[in-house]
Amino acid sequence: MSSQPKLVCRDVWKIFGAGAHEALQTSNGTLTARALHDAGLVGAVRGVDLKVMPGEIFVIMGLSGSGKSTLVRCLSRLIEPTSGEILFNGENLLTATDARMIEIRRHQMGMVFQHFALLPHLTVLANVAFPLEIQGVERHTRETRALQMIELVGLFGKERFYPRQLSGGQQQRVGIARSLAVEPELWFLDEPFSALDPLIRREMQDEFLRLQSSLKKTIVFITHDFDEAIRLADRIAIMKDGEIVQAGTPEELVLHPATDYVAEFTRNVPRAKAIRAHTIMRPADGLVPAARVGGRTTVAEMAPMFASATSLIGVTGVDGHLLGVVHRDDVATLMMQG
Numbered sequence: 577m578s579s580q581p582k583l584v585c586r587d588v589w590k591i592f593g594a595g596a597h598e599a600l601q602t603s604n605g606t607l608t609a610r611a612l613h614d615a616g617l618v619g620a621v622r623g624v625d626l627k628v629m630p631g632e633i634f635v636i637m638g639l640s641g642s643g644k645s646t647l648v649r650c651l652s653r654l655i656e657p658t659s660g661e662i663l664f665n666g667e668n669l670l671t672a673t674d675a676r677m678i679e680i681r682r683h684q685m686g687m688v689f690q691h692f693a694l695l696p697h698l699t700v701l702a703n704v705a706f707p708l709e710i711q712g713v714e715r716h717t718r719e720t721r722a723l724q725m726i727e728l729v730g731l732f733g734k735e736r737f738y739p740r741q742l743s744g745g746q747q748q749r750v751g752i753a754r755s756l757a758v759e760p761e762l763w764f765l766d767e768p769f770s771a772l773d774p775l776i777r778r779e780m781q782d783e784f785l786r787l788q789s790s791l792k793k794t795i796v797f798i799t800h801d802f803d804e805a806i807r808l809a810d811r812i813a814i815m816k817d818g819e820i821v822q823a824g825t826p827e828e829l830v831l832h833p834a835t836d837y838v839a840e841f842t843r844n845v846p847r848a849k850a851i852r853a854h855t856i857m858r859p860a861d862g863l864v865p866a867a868r869v870g871g872r873t874t875v876a877e878m879a880p881m882f883a884s885a886t887s888l889i890g891v892t893g894v895d896g897h898l899l900g901v902v903h904r905d906d907v908a909t910l911m912m913q914g
């Protein structure tokens with residue numbers, strides 16, 4: 577990963593209600609949700625700082641009403657923040673002109689929402705090609721690109737279907753293909769799988785991780801489901817009452833929750849599901865493991881591999897070289913901790 581963040585958000589506030597700016601100006605930056613409520617205002621996003629690195633899956637997790645959607649809409653300025661600073665590739669979005677914002681959203685950002693709003697009278701192909709049509713891309717090029725995206729999300733052969741002829745999961749795949757068609761640098765996904773039943777949802781999560789392992793997009797992913805956050809995230813930010821109460825890797829959150837509120841979410845998460853190969857590996861010291869996994873593989877996923885005689889599994893980096901080894905005893909200890 578390069579060290580220049582793709583997205584930086586500094587002290588961003590979004591207060592709904594008349595007199596929001598005045599309330600912020602007269603405060604010393606420590607407006608509580610309660611104080612705002614008493615003033616007849618809603619502090620949907622309060623003093624949020626975050627940095628998203630290129631190629632990272634950054635998950636914003638919080639219960640209903642915690643401010644996730646408002647925050648993510650502020651990041652693309654679909655909602656105007658009350659104050660703060662948002663930098664995309666170092667460019668200050670809050671001082672960008674409307675025309676510049678439209679250009680950025682059209683060419684560099686992709687968005688997928690829970691209610692994905694496919695155009696019902698258009699085929700899968702035309703839906704996926706639609707954002708390219710808006711960009712003015714000529715027909716042959718846009719249809720070729722759309723077909724590639726349709727194949728990428730596993731819907732090859734369905735390009736002449738209409739949305740009503742597809743299942744919920746398939747429709748969501750079309751939404752994903754459509755948002756990927758413009759090859760966004762920054763991809764926002766707001767509860768994209770929440771409307772799907774649990775089995776399909778899990779399948780879509782796997783699919784999403786598979787896609788990301790080849791696409792390496794920078795992703796801001798919203799969910800209210802902590803299990804989903806743990807499965808998908810490189811880092812998670814937990815929101816409550818408009819604030820980020822803790823941000824860190826899934827492992828950091830599970831092993832060191834900063835507040836009782838975070839601990840509530842992590843309490844029932846088995847450590848083996850949160851801890852990944854690259855965290856518990858040891859130096860290889862010349863050992864040559866028979867089996868290998870990527871660094872993101874969780875302990876729970878690795879455990880069945882030890883059922884065979886293997887006592888050692890290698891951990892490889894992105895370019896396939898050996899980073900270290902995981903010992904069966906270390907995995908067994910973590911599995912026994914529940």
Ligand SMILES: Nc1ncnc2c1ncn2[C@@H]1O[C@H](COP(=O)(O)OP(=O)(O)OP(=O)(O)O)[C@@H](O)[C@H]1O
Binds near residue numbers: 592641642
């Ligand atoms: N346009 C608006 N005017 C006033 N209050 C708003 C507006 N939009 C959102 N809010 C309030 O801001 C707070 C945060 O809402 P937001 O939709 O961002 O939460 P969320 O975490 O995305 O919730 P959910 O998971 O239910 O979508 C809520 O209290 C909500 O009622």
